[in-house]
Amino acid sequence: MEKLINQIIVKGTNEGLMMILPEGDWEEVRSAIVERINSQSAFFKGADAFIDVASRNMRATEVADLRDLLGSFEMRMKGLLSFSEITQKNARALGLDTSLPLKRGKRERKLVILSPNEDSAFLIQKNIRSGIRIEKDESIVIIGDVNPGAEIISGGSVFVWGKIKGKITAGANGNEQAIVGALSIEDSQISIGGIMRIFSKKIRNSNFTAPLILKIQDGDIVAENIKS
Amino acid sequence: MTGKTITITSGKGGVGKTTVTVNLAVGLGLRGKKVVCIDGDIGLRNMDVILGLENRIVYDIVDVVEGRCRLKQAMIRDKRLPDLFLVPASQTRDKNSVTPEDMIRLCDEIKTEYDYILIDSPAGIEQGFKNAIAPADQIIVVTNPEVSAVRDADRIIGLIEAEEKGPASLIINRMNSAMVNRGDMLTQDDVNELLAIDLIGLIPEDENVIVSTNKGTPIAFEGKTKAGRAFQNLAARVEGEAIPFNEIEEKMNFLDKVRKLFG
C-alpha cells in the first residue's frame, strides 16, 4: 500500500491551500501531516488551509488539536470540509468554516450590500471561550461573553449581549459603517473597518440598561455614553 | 450497580489534577464508596506514588487493553481503604496504545461493580486527553487562581462543551487566603465570572499537601488539615450534598464586610 504521506493531496485555491487527507487511523494520519509539512515547511508556512477529511468522523478535541498542530507550523486552519455531520458540527462549534467560501466575484457583490442594516446575521448563544475563533462575512450576534483568547471577525457588525474581553474585528473587509455593540468592554482589542483601538479599563453605557455602541467617527473608534 | 465516571482535567499542567483525583478518591472511599482511579497519564504516571502504591504494580492499563491480563489483575487495592483501587498507567508505552473506545469499554466493565471511576487526565489536548474524556459522565476542570491557568481552563471548557460532555464543574486549587486578602491573587469571584461554570471545590494552598505526597498518604485522610477538610467537602458535594464554600477564610474587617454587602 502507498505510504500515508503520499496519500495527502495538497492543492492551491483562491482562498488558500486545500489539503485532502486519506482514510485510516487518525494518529497515523496526524503523523503523516507533520511529516508532509516538514518536508516543505517554507511552502506551508503562513498559509491559510482548508482541510478535507471526506467522511471521517472527528471529535471536537481532534479538530482543535489539528488546528493547534497547523498553528504550530504557522498555518491557519480556516475550514474543515467533510460529509460527516459529526465532523461538521464539531468544526462549526470551534468557529471553522465547513465549506469553501463563495467565489471571488460573488463575494465582492455580497460586500457591496453589507451594511449594519442588512437583514441577516449569524447568531450564537453561548460564551465564546479562549481558543475559539469565529469568522463570518455577515454580521455576528453573540448572546454570551467573548472571553480573553477568543476572536470574532465579521465583514459586518458585531453585537455582544454580554462582556467583550477578547478580540473583535468588525467591518473586516473595510466597511467603516460597521458597529460593535456590547453590554461592557474590558481589556480588549477592537477593530472596525481597519481602525484599531485597545481598551484597557472596563467601560459600559452610563445608562445601565442600554448597550455600549462603538463606531468610527473622524477616523477614530468612539464609544457613546461611556461609564467607566 | 451503575457507577459514575468522573474525569479530572485542566489544560495547563501542574495545577493539581493528580492531587485532586487521588484525594477525591480517598474522600469518597472514606464515605464508604467503592472507587477505582485510572491514571490516564501514560508515560508520566504518578498516581501510584501519591497513593504510596508504586512498588505493587505488576500490570498496567496497556496490559489490560492488549489482553495480557484481566482487568482485576491490574487493579491495585489501597493499603488503607479496602474499596479503593488504582489502575496504573504504563510507564514505558507510548500514549497511543490506548484508544477512546478502549477506555469506554474498560469503564463500562468497571461501572457494573463500583460507585465511582475517577480518571486523571494528562495536560494538553492530545490523545491522552481524548482518552480521558471519552468515557466521562461528568468532567471536573481544575484551575489555579492565576491568569494563565484560568485561560487554559476556559479553552478546555470550550472543548468539553463542543464535545457535548458539559457542563463541566470547576475546582479552584491552591487558593492562598493571605494573597487573596492582599489583592495579589484572583479571587473566587474573578475566576467564576470568567469561566461561568458550577464551582464544586475550593482547595486552599496547604504545605501539608506536599508533605503527605512525599509520605504516600493523601491529605484527605487528615480531615483536620485545611486541604484535607476541603477535599472531604469536595467528596460530599460530588455526592450531591450542599456544603457551603467556607474553605477560604476571608479576613475582612467590619467596614469591608459592609462594603461587600452593598458592593
Ligand SMILES: Nc1ncnc2c1ncn2[C@@H]1O[C@H](COP(=O)(O)OP(=O)(O)O)[C@@H](O)[C@H]1O
Ligand atoms: N492545594 C495544594 N497546596 C499545596 N501544594 C499543592 C496543592 N495542590 C497541588 N500541590 C502541589 O503541586 C504540584 C503539582 O500537583 P499535581 O497534582 O501533580 O498537578 P498535575 O497533576 O495537574 O500536573 C505537586 O507538587 C503537588 O504536591
Ligand SMILES: [Mg+2]
Ligand atoms: Mg498529573
